[in-house]
Amino acid sequence: RDEKSSEEGSPIRTRDVWFTERDDKIALSLKHDGKLYDVQSDFQKVEVYKTQAYGNLLTLDGMVMTSEKDEYVYHEMITHIPTLTHPKPKRALVIGGGDGGTARELLRHDCYDEVVMVEIDDKVIEACKEHLPGIASAFGNPKLNLIVDDGIKYVKDAADGSFDIVIVDSTDPVGPAEGLFTVEFYKEVYRILSDDGIMITQSESPRFNSKVFKEIYQVYRSIFGQDQVHCYLAYIPTYPTGMWSFSYSSKGKAHPLKDFNAEESKAFAKKHGLKYYNEGIHQAAFALPSFVAEMIS
Ligand code: AAT
Structure with missing residues (x-):
């Protein structure tokens, strides 16, 4: 003061x-x-x-974790890129994401029959419903199945091939999210994905969390295959360094750029008044600065 x-x-x-x-x-x-x-x-x-x-x-x-004014960057990028490149996703799983932003964006897509969200901490949900209501706006949606539990446990118990999209929207690898950065966990995610399934994770800042960033891409590639894993970036001012990354790992043939339809993306972004994602950003996000490409090559 x-x-x-x-x-x-x-x-x-x-x-x-x-x-x-x-x-x-x-x-x-x-x-x-x-x-x-x-x-x-x-x-x-x-x-x-x-x-x-x-x-x-x-x-x-x-x-x-998130702020009212820049949350849309993270939530639009973690959801629309997989949804608009999967042939027809019907069932999605969100691990973490207690603020509700990822669920809100997924549920803009009519193709989903069900979005399961597994958040470990009900206090996060409570805080966001009270104080970040614009982000927590999808909790009443009948297609949302909200489970308050450990995402690691949920994934272990889920049936083979039961999700088209799995989004790991979780905290940094400290505290309750530590186990979400292990080989065992990603192997389980691979197992519960359907044949065309896609896993998306927030994969930290290449600049700031370089060690974790490099290591997790090696883990993803060891499970999904060398050419099945892609990295994309977004500009998030309230996260350390502002440069944030997401991983896109495909179990089958889905490809983030080859299966991208510019007209469809453009129409979707326009219809929903999106503030970050559009057909240009979708493609540009996969163009990596050389130092980032080198870290995961
Ligand atoms: N939507 C963007 C905000 C987050 S929040 C990540 C959420 O993951 C938190 O609510 C946290 O309680 C939850 N979480 C952590 N561990 C687990 C677990 N094991 N199972 C289920 N949920 C979990 C992500 C911000 C990214 C951070 C950037 N620095």
Whole structure:
């Protein structure tokens, strides 16, 4: 808090309070007008800040998960790229994604009969319903089957070939999400995918989380095959470095660019008034800067 003096000499309190996500070497700070939610759940510390630049911001254990003003980048990119390149997805699984943004975007597509979402922490859902309602808008949709449980356990118990799309929309590899970054888990995801199935994961920042980034692509390739795994990027200002990656792993023939129909994508984006995804971004997102391509070659 800053205490400043007015010209007359009387003190005026101006709010100067910042949320800061810190790592060893870099930090991201956002000025805010207070904390709206602050609960220690069984799994993590769940907080919502009222930031001045990005609207309400959800953090878990001090790390940014999503904000009202830039959430659409992440949620549009993690959902529309697989949905619009799969021949006809009917059943999707979301691991994590407790804010509801991924479910909201998936359910824009009429092709889905069911979207199963498995979020470990009901406090995340509660915080977002209360304070990020625009993101949490699909919880009442009858096609959404919301399960509060560990996604690792759910995947282990799911039947072979039972999902067309699996989206791993989960936290960084610390805390409850640690097991979501292991070979065993991805093998199980492969098993529950249908023959044409696609797995999408948020795959961290190539610049910031270089070690995890390189390692998980090796894991994906060892399971899906060398040429079956693709990386795409999006610009997310509230995540460390702003450069964020997603992986696209295909069990069958689905290909992120060869199976892309520009007219269909264009019409879809227009119909729903999307704010980031469009037919140009779909293709451009797979063009990787050389340093990123080299990391996963
Ligand atoms: N939609 C973008 C926000 C997230 S939130 C990730 C969610 O994954 C959290 O709600 C967390 O509780 C949940 N989660 C973590 N581990 C598990 C698990 N084992 N099973 C089910 N859900 C889990 C992702 C932000 C990306 C981070 C960028 N730095």
